Amino acid sequence: MPDFADKLRPSQPDGPTTLAREREQSSISTEELGKHLLSSDGFLERQARILPIVLREPLLAKDKQQNLSRPERFKLGLARAKLLRRLVDQHQWNHEDHKMAEYLVSDVSPYFLHLEMFVTTIREQANEAQRAHWMPLIESWKIVGAYAQTELGHGSNVRGLELEARWDPRTSEFVLHSPTLTASKWWNGSLGRIANHTIVVAQLLLPKAGSPDQFVSHGPHPFIVQVRDMDTHQPLDGVIVGDIGPKYGYITMDNAYMLFNNFRIPHSAMLSRYSSVDPKTGTYSKPAQPAVVYGSLTYVRAQIVHHARLVLARAVTVAVRYTAVRRQFTDRDSNGTGPEMSVLDYPTVQIRILPLLATTFALHYTGLAMRRVYENARQDVERGDFRSLAHMHSMSSGLKSLCTMLAADGIETCRRALGGHGFGGGSGLIELNNDYLSKPTVEGDNWMITQQVASYLIKKMTAAVEAPDTPGADETETRFKLYIQNRGGVSRQPGYRVLESDQEIAKAFELRATVLAYDAYEQRVVKKRSWNSLLVQLHKLSKAQSQSILVSKFFEALSTDINLSSSLKAILWDLYRLFALYTMENEGYDFFRCGAVSQSDLDTLPTRVQDLMAQIRPHAVKLVDSWMIPDYLLDSALGRYDGRVYEDLFNRAHRLNPLNQMTFNPNYWEQEIVKGSGDDGSDILSKL
């Protein structure tokens, strides 16, 4: 190979020069902002401690992973997961440390379900005796587990699950049986090739009182089941289990299918903290408060909401740094002289990236708030107070839907803003996009679960209408009652002063959500319209409510903070305004119709948004720097901290690309594919 390429440099000004200038022109202290965002729970300290350990391991280098086949990539994923678990012992890591290492490696771990849903379900839903038996086995990794709920035919509708767990009074056992093909478990992570045990959710069938030949379903219940032999790792008799094949992402996860053929499990397999079957009489007793069972799902949703900020921050970091380095065209008004413009100086690029930069902060503050609400509700429940559950459930559903949509669409928007190079493996956004795009449809489909929010709000509105003058039980009710009291007043306000007051921006969002809630109430409760005909409207209501939460949590966080320096605070306020007003502009018609904003303000919004972007622009690079995402995690030629974009792209293309070690025979009349191999094409056909 000729070596003249090694001496070539990118044209000037190059990436490092450009990024150095970007960093000089902003006064932001990335250290201050980084600490503000990420140090309260020790995140930054942990990242700094774990990263060097991870970087030392050759197995965790990401150089060539995108070229591997599914089986090879899965093997690599498992080898890494094993190594990380061994590092836990070696370095005495706690669970958070382990999670940090996984976050940095960024493979979806084939152990994920073992580490999360499997153990959580045992902890929360097993009775004491069961916990005493299983927890030591799980914690010492004597068994490896998974969680199997979703089926081929049923996902969102848990009550529709088809797998049966039939009680056999003669032997005091349950019989697991898949009556149909659609009863096959499906999508269950860590189960396809890895787990030897799993939680199985099945319809509990018990003999009908008086006629023991007939069975009655008591709904879905969790069981713990061994499915593979501990020695051979082969499925047990009566169990068919395997991996469901290639997916959009999640390549290192063995999502499973699983069928049972009259497979017997002992009475003790049913997790019985809340509901149980008496082994002698076969009588069923159920929990006083059914909502508790959904606790772990809410936990997962709250986690997803909290995680969204860092996911989006990754994409925005790449986008901001690369569009600062990338130059294309000279300014049209500059007579074609001077260097080409930084792509980030184009408003058409800014309008895609900078609102998303602001969104990372909005997600951050709401993520924190969601966590607090979850912790509080958990404590309430532990005390036997279940009142806050409905609120938490509604909030987590709506936010899961909106936040994962913002992050998933945001990644893709950033990727496209990178132009052609965004499509390449060196962008660092391919695997992120592939993996994250599962989020809008898992753990409650983003469209489906918004019904839960709407239902909750309609209930609250109904209560407010029925007794508008009594004090509200919570914030939402109080807001609704206030609205009912003022409704129909003659002097309808001309809208909030969203261009002057930060607080009134938040008010405008609240009013819009309230009005949409009232509309929904009116359609459903007063006019008795069918639920189905309202679904689109209800989805909009949920979105409006969740947007309002994002805006008010952002506002509250900035208003109550007393530690940030005033210069930094000023920039954060601009980010708040950008996020809120950009969102408002996109849904401008709604805000206008609700009387939340005047038409003249609405007409001014585009200009205001552009002004805000111009104010934030000089700080963009430092703002993304503050998210402190290491280059190793970004794994992006385009998003490198040092700006050596083109050098890295070239390095990946010619040094790390296995395809270039092979010479092909391009002539169509010759069967040979790899030049000189004499393979005659049969090599390829033989594998088909």
Add this chain to the structure above:
Amino acid sequence: MPSPPPDWVKALKPSGPQGSELLAEERAQSNVNVEKLSELLHTKEALQRTQKILAIVQPEKVFDKSQNHSLGRVERLQRSLAKAKRLQQLAEQEKWTTEELHTANDLIGEPTPYGLHATMFLVTLREQGTPEQHKLFLERAEKYEIIGCYAQTELGHGSNVRGLETTATWNPDDKTFTITSPTLTASKWWIGSLGRTANHAVVMAQLFIGGKNFGPHPFVVQVRDLKTHQPLENVYVGDIGPKFGYNTMDNGFLLFNNVKVPHVNMLARFSSIDKETNKYARPAVPSLVYGTLTWVRSNIVLQAGGVLARGVTIATRYAAVRRQFQDRDAEPHAGENQVLNYKMVQIRLLPLLASMYALHFTGRGMMRLYQENQKRMKAAASPGQDSRGAGPEELRAGADLLADLHATSCGLKALASTTAGEGLEVCRRACGGHGYSSYSGIGPWYSDYLPTLTWEGDNYMLTQQVARYLLKSARAVLSGKAADNDTARILRNYLNRREKGASFDVLEEDADIVAAFAWRTAHLTFEALKHRDAEKRSWNSLLVDFWRLSTAHSQYLVVKNFHDAVTSPELSSALDQDTKSLMHSLFRLFALHTLEREAAEFFSSGAVTVRQITLTRTTAVMKLLDEVRPHAIRLVDAWAIPDWQLDSSLGRSDGKVYEDLFRRASQENPVNDLVFDPYPWNNNVLKNEPAKSKL
């Protein structure tokens, strides 16, 4: 592959009603004449061609698709080259026409390493080469004796073609050009078919004569040895690595260390250097060079409908088979509801169903415009034709029409590819969890399509050209010098009626819907003109306004083309009354759904009132969903995409969704051939196998 499942598994059926029964019911409840509609969309000839080619390619083992998503990059490319070779062999053997080869490629459904040779390389040689060059390059290329690609984009420059860094310097002494890459960013990049396959390239390089730069020009350069297939000396070439999609294509990089090529290698139909005088001859019709790009964009618009149709076909059929939850208001024991009956699924899928028809008809319209333009240009190029007595419009029209077509193709390419690309992702998500599986057939298709949103001109960059054209037209209208074309007409109409106001009856009159879209475009055009000319705002500060303007204009064009199509005599004579009126419903659904999403602009331009928007949103669109819903399956059936092409468990025309998902997972999935060791303290990944150092 894994051993077949035991009998008790084979005996299992999905819970009823079966997918096949549900689709049969769907088809029974609609009277759309699928065959007639298919013929209208694709022509009888094209439908027969597809059947003929399908029968040839589907049985060939080399075209098997089952492992496409499990293979690694290297193996995929090898197989892809094997497929490309076999296709070319078949083309020769069966004496396929170009269209038949195209059809075969479409059915295979993946780009192959011959892709850029067969398209851009041949087209460029043909359109930009002289007869001498045709003999020298084109004839050999057509026989695949040389294999080429089109090397324009560089590591540092894509959209800005004038900024390319590769240089071609004319050497008067030995009558050659020296091709050089002065920097790393000058490396050619993304060049399809170049990475491992091509031995020639059309290289776009800045032409320097006597120290003066004459801008980018095309040169034919040999890059690999015809025998050894190794790179020639001082040429550095390779594949750029794994990508989001398009992994069956060897997109390449290319650097030159002072490589000399003879005078004849500069493609010289439009511009050339005189060997003796060293003088540069200017292109006669500069804009003709952009003809290729305009053709490519027209094609993208035409294809966008079909691209989207694949996603919509899959999602619509699956949503008819998939059942989840009982309707909240239904009687107990009513059984679960088909997902397609949910309004929140309909609002995502049915407007896209309408969009694929809209894009298809618009693409047809554009292709017609392109061909008309080619005809006129040819006529204008040959003297004597001017005297044939064309109307006044046509006399001036050569340039006007090109400007119109160029602006139109830019904006529509952006809108159409964005609609199709984003629409596919909407379809994928509408399939819920199973949409995430590669067996859904949407994800891989989406990944391969996505670059269309950024190449041949980034969608955002392109919108500037539309805005520039509209501003120019508006100035011409104001000074009374505008040509008599549609753009000028809508701008004039707006000026004339501005004082009176619009008052369009968008809820009742189809023609008024088109007028409302025209009104909004004209309004935004004059707003932008005010910012630029009266307020003297900088070009850069107006880019977002321009992008909105371009989107509005392109949406107008789609609505107009769709309306033209559904009211055309061609459609009237092809379809029965019911199907025809269903086409009108699709038109209204597309137009009103778009209007509702862009409500603020329609409202603030005064095209419609708040009350009209509210009625559109809450009543009109919902009613249209109800009208279209019973026909949804037949409307996608009419697109006539063969199952083998769809390659989707969820979108099978027989509705056997679950059986197929299970079959692929258990029988075609290589991961299930492996038994793993799950314990962290065992280094080996596979059971009973030592740890391999290969990882």
